[in-house]
Amino acid sequence: MIIEGGGTKKGFGGLVEHADICLSLKDYKGIVEHNPGDMTITLKAGTSYLEVQNYLAGFNQMISLDPFANEHTSIGGVIAANDSGPKRLGYGSARDAVIGMRLVYPDGSLIRAGGKVVKNVAGYDMNKLFIGSMGTLAVISEITLKLRPVANYQSLVLISFPAGNLDVIKQFVVTVLDSLMEPITLELLSPTLAAKLTGRREYTAAIQFEDVESSVHYQTTYLENLKPEGGTFTILQQEDANLFWQAFYDLYPGLNAENKTKSAALKVGLKNMEVLELLEVTERLESGQIHLLAHGGLGHGISQVYLYGESDRILSAIQEIRKLTSAKGGYAIVKHLPFSERLKINIWDESPSYFFLLKQIKAKVDPNNILNEKRYVGGI
Amino acid sequence: MKGKQIQSKDKHIHQLAAIVANTRSILYKKEDLLAYDCDGFTIHKHLPKAVVFPKNTKEVAELVRYCCQNELPFLARGAGTGLSGGAIPLNGEVIISLVKMKNLISVDLENRRAVVEPGFVNLKLTNSISDKGYYYAPDPSSQSCCTIGGNVAENAGGAHCLKYGVTTNHILGLEVVVPTGEIIEIGDNGIPDAPGYDLLGLITGSEGTLGIVTKITVRILKNPEAKQTVLAYFDDVTDGSQAVSAIISAGIIPAALEMMDKTAIEGVEAAAFPVGHPKNIAAVLLIEVDGISAGIEEQINQILSVCRQFNVRDVKVAQDEQERSRWWANRKTGFGAMGAISPDYLVQDGVIPRSKLPEVLERINQISEHSGLRIANIFHAGDGNLHPLILFDAKIPGETEKALEAGSACLQACAEVGGTITGEHGVGIEKREEMRFVFNEEEIAAQTTIRSVFNPVNLLNAGKLFPSPGKCVEIKMEKKAAIL
Ligand SMILES: Cc1cc2nc3c(=O)[nH]c(=O)nc-3n(C[C@H](O)[C@H](O)[C@H](O)COP(=O)(O)OP(=O)(O)OC[C@H]3O[C@@H](n4cnc5c(N)ncnc54)[C@H](O)[C@@H]3O)c2cc1C
């Protein structure tokens, strides 16, 4: 059986072409319970992620996640794939937001994990097992999330570094991180990505602030005084910041119909400052044959790389990037790649040394290997 | 081998001593073991077989392998401040104490992480980095003595977890000796989201039943630019509770939002750190906001106006760091302060949806009247985490049982309004049966199945966390069999 949420991650994992049943949760949608006073919400897994965010905006609340989503993306898919974007620095990721789940186990039993309260240590923290498990352990039927108030005000600062000197960028970032400012994002965009979004082919830092208005202005002023020589400094306020992020998420190849073939996407994990080295590699790989867009969070170490070109070029670029990640003890997961190419590469990068435990978890929870065969790490 | 000779006829004691290579690193005589017959949950007691003090991961792994090969039950122990009995050697375990593994291994400010050994004391981490403007966020009230290894095992919380999250939100990597003796490293280099099921999240909060944590990579944070602390006094508990919900609904996430009721105030005022709370007040809220200086005043004003809306009698803003520290000392020593007004007390740890505060406080009041025992309430009100403190006198026959019963009734009240039975102190021995208030047999079996992956023979900390398997499973299985 394969499980389908919104179907926006068809290029992610999945090495088997046939299944007996495709269990689609597309119609299993809706809000089970929203308690504005408690700031928690329980959703059916097929609920559109963006629809919920729009609904919650009416209460000045939000799910504190920023996945690469379009109108089809389901909350179940976001959580099952553990997707997150630049705002993870300020918001945290799925493991910080999910407080409860209702699961259908492979034997059909209904199992609750966690609960409806924001603090809970009763028994094992079972939620964690299913977040990011790509539907290989159970079908998530309901998800309870803790919510966050929408900040009164937001501004996005874009600072470009025309000289492209990574030491200068690092110095700047270290200063910001060591300051008392509280950025929600500290994302560095590769020159190629910046060209698409801002029209300037220069390394660009995208730094978002969300707080009461006076605090946001105070922080953007601080940054203005710190801006590097020759760099441009742009502030996008309120709705303009949203528009920028919209364009930013839309570039994700999985969401972009015309780009679905001849494209790939990676999720790369490194130590915070090593993001700079990754972007340097992607910049170096850029050529007439292959085009790369990249961005990475200097406050959390997670980057995304999009690759466009003929498949052999894409595969060899991925190998180059993995040289860096394996030397640094990080990883590069292939989040999007056409089916035929997926068989030629290890989607999940190297399995961890404790893979024997992962395999046993799968074997105990899904002994007949019913769910999403070969979709996950090490052929799970 | 250094030091005195081992005076025991038990070959295991000699072998265990050989592994830690120092006779001073093992305790095995009854008089020495007495100090280890319980932790912060003192109602249950049991003597361990021995207590060993390994100095490094290799010794821990060897001890674990030895226990496995010889079928000796064993468990890990940090500072022994746990409040649910997690470190109590129910089965005469060999206690593997991590207190000698107490080094701060490294601090990496640029990448905002620190690596510590499990016996490193929570507060020492903040103290070691505060001069550079950084801190470690989880701040259990016991932070001056509890270990970070124990915090990981219990997924400890604290007053400032409302805004910054509990232990699990701050753990980036763990080195663990699993119960079969293998050493595994999860989240190498502290990089998040490593491919594979999230064992980091699973092991954190597993109360020492899935493995022994031997190294921890934690996230460290920059100190906030500014802080402001407020005390608000209410004549009516319901007003106070409603103010809590209203503050958060207004879009403010305070760094901390604590509440104490009348009995609790009586206790803290009679103890070591009185701050002069008025005597005849029904509830006090201790509210702290932090963040960018330019935004603090706006938030404080909003909080003050919410409090006024709910008939606050009086509000005070801390004038300086000294005053703020005194208020916090008064709150953080709150449990112990009950000793000033009662010979014994039992701490409970339920969680409820914030909006149910008034209703549940009323229920706790009824439980108190029904049992004839006074109950003080100290709680992390912002996240709905209640700590009813049941005051009793163990010397009066039957009173301990009554206190346990009242505690259980408080947890049931929490579960019934959609809450849970523990927010930070863990299940341990104490709340095993209460697990049934929130999970059915199948759900408990789903969890013990995971335990069996790590802990197949169940020699590590057996008998904790889960209720003894009930009859209903058997009946269900019989039914299934009948259908088949
Ligand atoms: C009739 C039909 C037949 C198909 N046959 C095949 C086939 O044989 N082989 C094949 O590879 N693809 C097949 N597909 C494509 C399939 O839809 C996707 O490959 C994929 O399994 C589901 O889509 P997604 O990953 O984009 O979902 P997303 O919603 O983006 O989900 C991402 C990941 O999370 C999992 N997930 C989503 N929601 C939940 C949930 N609520 N609980 C648990 N896990 C969840 C998904 O399984 C996936 O692993 C078929 C599709 C259809 C319509």
Ligand SMILES: Cc1cc2nc3c(=O)[nH]c(=O)nc-3n(C[C@H](O)[C@H](O)[C@H](O)COP(=O)(O)OP(=O)(O)OC[C@H]3O[C@@H](n4cnc5c(N)ncnc54)[C@H](O)[C@@H]3O)c2cc1C
């Ligand atoms: C006055 C007081 C106030 C408290 N306030 C708070 C509070 O505000 N918030 C809160 O969350 N808790 C609080 N506690 C509870 C307690 O301090 C925490 O649970 C703490 O995390 C326990 O740490 P410890 O080192 O004392 O662990 P121990 O009590 O020694 O052990 C606790 C459990 O962890 C296991 N364990 C210990 N070390 C390891 C390891 N290295 N690997 C695997 N398992 C291990 C043990 O087997 C046991 O099951 C308080 C306790 C007291 C006495």
